[in-house]
Amino acid sequence: MIYAIYPLxxxxxxxxxxxxxxxxxxxxxxxxxxxxxxxxxxxICIMLHHVGQxxxxxxxxxxxxxxxxxxFVPFGYFFVGFFFFCSGYxxxxxxxxxxxxxxxxxxxRILPIILAFYSTGLIFLLAxxxxxxxxxxxxxxxxxxxxxxxxxYSWYVIALPFFYVAxxxxxxxxxxxxxxxxxxxxxxxxYQLIGxxxxxxxxxxxxxxxxxxxxFFPLGLLFAKxxxxxxxxxxxxxxxxxxxxxxxxxxxxxxxxxxxAKFSYYGEYWHAPxxxxxxxxxxxxxxLASCSFVFFVFLLGMKVRLGNWFLDLMGTxxxxxxxxxxxxxxxxxxxxxxxxxxxxxxxxxPLLVIGVFLPxxxxxxxxxxxxxxxxxxxxxxxxxxxxxxx
Numbered sequence: 001m002i003y004a005i006y007p008l009x010x011x012x013x014x015x016x017x018x019x020x021x022x023x024x025x026x027x028x029x030x031x032x033x034x035x036x037x038x039x040x041x042x043x044i045c046i047m048l049h050h051v052g053q054x055x056x057x058x059x060x061x062x063x064x065x066x067x068x069x070x071x072f073v074p075f076g077y078f079f080v081g082f083f084f085f086c087s088g089y090x091x092x093x094x095x096x097x098x099x100x101x102x103x104x105x106x107x108x109r110i111l112p113i114i115l116a117f118y119s120t121g122l123i124f125l126l127a128x129x130x131x132x133x134x135x136x137x138x139x140x141x142x143x144x145x146x147x148x149x150x151x152x153y154s155w156y157v158i159a160l161p162f163f164y165v166a167x168x169x170x171x172x173x174x175x176x177x178x179x180x181x182x183x184x185x186x187x188x189x190x191y192q193l194i195g196x197x198x199x200x201x202x203x204x205x206x207x208x209x210x211x212x213x214x215x216f217f218p219l220g221l222l223f224a225k226x227x228x229x230x231x232x233x234x235x236x237x238x239x240x241x242x243x244x245x246x247x248x249x250x251x252x253x254x255x256x257x258x259x260x261a262k263f264s265y266y267g268e269y270w271h272a273p274x275x276x277x278x279x280x281x282x283x284x285x286x287x288l289a290s291c292s293f294v295f296f297v298f299l300l301g302m303k304v305r306l307g308n309w310f311l312d313l314m315g316t317x318x319x320x321x322x323x324x325x326x327x328x329x330x331x332x333x334x335x336x337x338x339x340x341x342x343x344x345x346x347x348x349x350p351l352l353v354i355g356v357f358l359p360x361x362x363x364x365x366x367x368x369x370x371x372x373x374x375x376x377x378x379x380x381x382x383x384x385x386x387x388x389x390x
């Protein structure tokens with residue numbers, strides 16, 4: 001039954017869609033609704049990616065593997081990359097649409113993210129205590145402060161504010177937008193450089209997933225700046241780019257799998273003297289693969305107007321859903337964060353997917369209301385207006 005998830009995901013994506021014929025275009029391809037709908041869709045894909053990691057990933061012991069979601073396991077950075085692209089794109093568009101957008105930027109854009117990070121982190125910490133994970137005072141302090149992740153799925157929410165700050169600094173202090181975007185690209189390169197230098201660990205910058213999709217943030221800024229010219233060019237050579245990006249997904253993904261098998265991100269495990277170079281080779285291959293995927297999605301969106309009530313709903317809950325779904329996955333999979341037995345192990349994968357999705361959706365709705373309640377009234381209004389303009 002789990003294989004029914006694949007046609008179901010196709011139905012969810014294209015339900016209510018409106019295709020456009022030859023030489024006709026979806027002028028809403030980069031509208032708020034379509035971008036949010038796609039974010040909601042990829043939030044579900046990320047959940048399935050994590051469920052696949054717990055049920056059929058190649059690194060699991062053979063006796064623990066339950067097949068079905070293999071297709072989702074290697075593509076997490078594809079899905080997260082789309083979120084980084086939308087973040088960069090949305091910030092640029094909002095900056096141009098609203099005067100004085102950079103005033104109070106931290107309160108409007110960064111504070112809600114930090115609030116969501118700590119609230120879900122504390123929920124995870126409470127769950128760790130109830131699941132009887134051995135906790136001393138130092139571990140509790142590290143978890144509560146965020147230096148160690150009580151929520152192991154929250155790295156994205158740690159990384160994103162740094163890129164928001166880079167955007168704010170560059171667009172506030174650089175008179176030319178081209179230089180501002182170049183500064184964000186430079187920041188991204190430094191961030192990735194640090195990521196490739198730091199070995200896998202239990203703290204921050206824990207591994208390649210912390211940095212192998214962040215390049216989409218400045219790409220989103222660059223695309224937003226030149227969107228009209230890029231769209232006109234893509235329309236002129238649409239079929240060519242459609243074929244190139246579709247082929248690139250398969251070719252560059254194959255190249256990335258070869259690069260990781262040949263060079264590996266984990267060179268520190270056998271004391272490779274060129275471990276940083278190895279990681280950059282792997283990173284470069286994944287950049288090519290993820291760019292092919294994300295740009296293909298946008299090409300598809302130029303021909304098909306996407307959106308339905310379910311994707312609209314998911315699009316409003318992406319942050320909370322992203323942060324809380326891991327709690328239910330840990331409770332119902334083979335272990336809780338690899339430190340304690342799960343509450344119940346659900347071996348039936350379709351039932352596990354349902355058991356993760358439904359309570360995650362409900363919890364995301366409650367968390368959103370809770371976060372909205374905690375935000376000061378000015379930040380509530382500013383955040384709502386900012387979301388509407390993106």
